[in-house]
Amino acid sequence: MEKNHNGSGINLSDTEAGRQVxxxxxxxxxxxxxxxxLARIDTLEKAVDDxxxxxxxxxxxxxxxxxxxxxxxxxxxxxxxxxxxxxxxxLHMAEKLTAPEMVxxxxxxxxxxxxxxxxxxxxxxxxxxxxxxxxxxxFDPSALSHIAGVANTALTNAKSEARKKVSIFGLFKALNDPxxxxxxxxxxxxxxxxxxxx
Numbered sequence: 001m002e003k004n005h006n007g008s009g010i011n012l013s014d015t016e017a018g019r020q021v022x023x024x025x026x027x028x029x030x031x032x033x034x035x036x037x038l039a040r041i042d043t044l045e046k047a048v049d050d051x052x053x054x055x056x057x058x059x060x061x062x063x064x065x066x067x068x069x070x071x072x073x074x075x076x077x078x079x080x081x082x083x084x085x086x087x088x089x090x091l092h093m094a095e096k097l098t099a100p101e102m103v104x105x106x107x108x109x110x111x112x113x114x115x116x117x118x119x120x121x122x123x124x125x126x127x128x129x130x131x132x133x134x135x136x137x138x139f140d141p142s143a144l145s146h147i148a149g150v151a152n153t154a155l156t157n158a159k160s161e162a163r164k165k166v167s168i169f170g171l172f173k174a175l176n177d178p179x180x181x182x183x184x185x186x187x188x189x190x191x192x193x194x195x196x197x198x
Contacts, residue, residue: 154183
């Protein structure tokens with residue numbers, strides 16, 4: 001029973017507002033809502049208790065975390081690692097990597113990588129066409145391979161011979177050697193044809 005403003009008792013069923021409150025309180029949905037609110041209050045009360053415990057332990061946890069950081073710094077310093085420099089470098093690198101111009105470059109590289117297979121195929125087509133044209137114009141890969149092998153043998157043999165100084169007269173005398181004459185003839189012939197092409 002409630003009291004009115006004069007202090008005398010009022011029965012809830014005596015007024016329209018009281019009857020409406022009673023009707024709502026007897027509604028099953030209202031009772032479920034009240035039950036839900038009570039459950040939430042219990043949960044909230046537990047959360048406040050947990051927070052209170054955590055706040056009591058807070059200074060100790062902060063001190064423990066600080067000790068761990070200090071220990072990590074000491075161990076790194078013992079190994080010759082300056083963590084301050086590394087953190088500064090990492091922040092500098094992060095700043096560079098996230099700069100708008102770097103993002104633009106990365107996007108350009110990404111687009112280029114998407115186009116790369118087509119570019120490689122195009123280059124291979126150009127190379128194939130050049131090789132085919134060269135072969136049609138009389139280029140003989142086996143002849144080039146043979147000449148490279150002969151040149152390699154000649155270089156190896158010349159390197160193994162004893163070296164001596166040669167005067168002008170010695171050069172004229174050396175030109176009488178038939179092997180040197182053949183080599184000089186080949187060189188002069190090569191220079192003639194090479195000069196004609198270029």
